[in-house]
Amino acid sequence: MSIQFTHGVNYPWSTDGQTVFYGLDFGANVWGSHLGVSTRRDAIARDFDEIARLGFVVARWFVFCDGRSGIVYDDRGLPAGLDDRFFTDMDAGLEIARDANVRIDFVLFDHHWLFSGVRHTLADPVTGDLLDARLPEGRARILMSQEGHDALFRHVIEPFVRCYGEGGARNDLRNQIFAFEFMNEPDFVIDEWERDRSARVTRALPFAALAAAVARLSEVVHTYSPAIVTLGGARADNLWAWDTDALGLDVLQLHAYPDSLHPGDVDPFTTPARELDVRRDVIVGEFRSSAPLEDCLEQALAGGYAGAWPWSFSGTDTHGRLPVDALTRFGVRHPELVNPRFTPS
Numbered sequence: 001m002s003i004q005f006t007h008g009v010n011y012p013w014s015t016d017g018q019t020v021f022y023g024l025d026f027g028a029n030v031w032g033s034h035l036g037v038s039t040r041r042d043a044i045a046r047d048f049d050e051i052a053r054l055g056f057v058v059a060r061w062f063v064f065c066d067g068r069s070g071i072v073y074d075d076r077g078l079p080a081g082l083d084d085r086f087f088t089d090m091d092a093g094l095e096i097a098r099d100a101n102v103r104i105d106f107v108l109f110d111h112h113w114l115f116s117g118v119r120h121t122l123a124d125p126v127t128g129d130l131l132d133a134r135l136p137e138g139r140a141r142i143l144m145s146q147e148g149h150d151a152l153f154r155h156v157i158e159p160f161v162r163c164y165g166e167g168g169a170r171n172d173l174r175n176q177i178f179a180f181e182f183m184n185e186p187d188f189v190i191d192e193w194e195r196d197r198s199a200r201v202t203r204a205l206p207f208a209a210l211a212a213a214v215a216r217l218s219e220v221v222h223t224y225s226p227a228i229v230t231l232g233g234a235r236a237d238n239l240w241a242w243d244t245d246a247l248g249l250d251v252l253q254l255h256a257y258p259d260s261l262h263p264g265d266v267d268p269f270t271t272p273a274r275e276l277d278v279r280r281d282v283i284v285g286e287f288r289s290s291a292p293l294e295d296c297l298e299q300a301l302a303g304g305y306a307g308a309w310p311w312s313f314s315g316t317d318t319h320g321r322l323p324v325d326a327l328t329r330f331g332v333r334h335p336e337l338v339n340p341r342f343t344p345s
Contacts, residue, residue, distance in 0.1 A: 003228070003251045003281045003306040006178075007337045008058030008105065009051060009322070010286055010312040013065075014044055020316045023110070025093065026063050027070025027086035030121040031132070036069070036089035041096065048100035051313060054324065055331035055338030058178050059097065060105040060285065060309055064156075066112040067139050068119055071156055077120070077135075078142060078151045082159060087170075094164065094173040101339055103178035107232060108157065108217075114138040114189040115200045137203040144209055152213075158220055165224030177227040182217045185234035185255060186210055196235055211247060218248025232285045236266040236276065243278040251306055252278060253285035269296050273304040283307040288319045293326040301334070 014021045014037070021035060028034040037044055051059055064070050070089075074080040097104050112118070118138045142148035162168050164177055187196045191204035218229045228250035231242055242252050254276070256268050266276070268284050269291065276282060283306045289296050293310060300308035315321035328345045331338040 003283070005301050005305065005337060006058050006283070006307040007056055007334075007339075008060060008178075008283075008307050008309040009054070009056045010309055011047065011051065011059040011314060012062045012107075012312055013314060013316070014040065014047065015314050015316050016040070016043060020314075022316075023062065023065030023068045025061070025069075026089045027083045029069040030067075030119055032121070034085050036085055036092075037096070038085070038088045038092040041092050044093070045096045045099070047313065048096050048102055049341075051102055052100040052339045052341040053343040054322075054327045055342040056102060056313075057337075057339050058103050058105055058307070058309070059313070060107060061093070062107045062110060062184065063160075064108055064113075065110045066115065066118045067109070073120075077139070078148050079156045080151070081155045086160075087163065090160070090163075091170060091173070094170070094176045097176050098173065101341055103176055105179040105181065105230070106177060107181045107184045109183045111183060111185045111187075111189045111198070112138070113183070114140045114143075114203070114205060115198070116202045117200075138201070140203040140205060143205055143213060144203075149209075149213065149216075153216055153220070157217060161220050162224045166226075168224070174226055177225065179228045179230050179251075180217060180221050180225075181230050181232055181253075182214045183210070184232045186231070187234040187238050193238065196238070207241070214242075214247045214249070222248065230283065230285070235262070236268075239276055239278050239282070243280055249280065252280045252282045254282055255286040256284055257286075257288055268303065268305060268308075269299040271303070273306075281306040283309065285309055286311045293323055294330050297326075297330050298333075301337075 024035045025037050070086045071079050072081045072083050115138045116136050117134045120133045120135050164170050164174050188198040189201050189205050191206050221229050230251045230253050232253045234255050273282050284300055288311050297308050324345050331342045
């Protein structure tokens with residue numbers, strides 16, 4: 001499958017300027033509250049209106065992150081279903097995107113899913129009171145056992161994909177989903193990749209376990225949805241591992257922060273896509289650079305990439321918000337690539 005250059009942006013999670021809603025946009029959370037999209041619909045609609053006016057046609061949005069919202073767990077910590085607020089928030093998010101003429105790349109999980117100290121809620125076996133807990137191995141067990149793997153897909157992933165697919169309850173929104181990703185930057189949690197593995201991972205994930213999950217997601221999406229499947233890879237020298245037919249990915253991703261290169265990484269803005277030695281098209285799915293934004297976009301376009309999606313619209317970290325003037329100049333030069341609602345500043 002050949003993917004044309006897609007002008008996208010990371011909208012990883014929403015913020016109201018004070019609270020960063022990491023992992024809280026979809027569903028109720030493990031602390032017993034609900035802060036999802038449907039509770040802040042007008043504010044998020046304003047964000048997407050601005051995303052459209054800046055010219056973007058795709059927004060990359062994280063869903064479950066480290067598992068703190070949207071999923072109901074059984075007494076063994078395995079997924080038992082989606083909570084009763086999840087689809088209310090997801091419907092709202094996709095309706096907002098539809099009204100802005102923006103499609104969504106949904107990132108199901110962040111690699112923080114396997115970080116030591118992930119927050120969780122447990123019920124006291126005697127009183128039934130909810131107790132705040134931290135998981136020393138994150139939620140690794142869910143992906144490392146067949147029982148956990150099956151529970152995740154049967155009770156969480158498949159109902160989500162099918163709801164917005166052909167014949168689903170909200171199939172009217174099916175075309176708003178551009179892509180699904182199983183995990184953001186899994187390079188940092190894979191057992192065999194010791195050089196990249198995060199020190200916050202106490203129980204790393206065998207590559208075979210991750211590959212099985214990615215392949216199963218690809219099968220589910222290709223069966224029920226018109227969306228494509230991709231994966232947010234963090235390291236250029238690991239791209240080869242995702243470029244196999246067995247995983248079923250339609251397009252690869254490379255994340256690039258060229259001002260802080262690690263050994264083995266490449267700068268996609270000086271390295272054409274054809275030099276990456278992979279068969280699939282590649283999107284620069286996250287990037288920030290000391291080089292001007294418009295130069296990065298132009299170089300990615302000229303270099304044969306299928307998109308270059310800056311981090312991030314939300315501006316919730318040290319990288320801050322995106323320069324509007326640079327996006328305006330790019331949009332004016334490439335009207336065929338931008339949102340019909342693009343508004344030069």
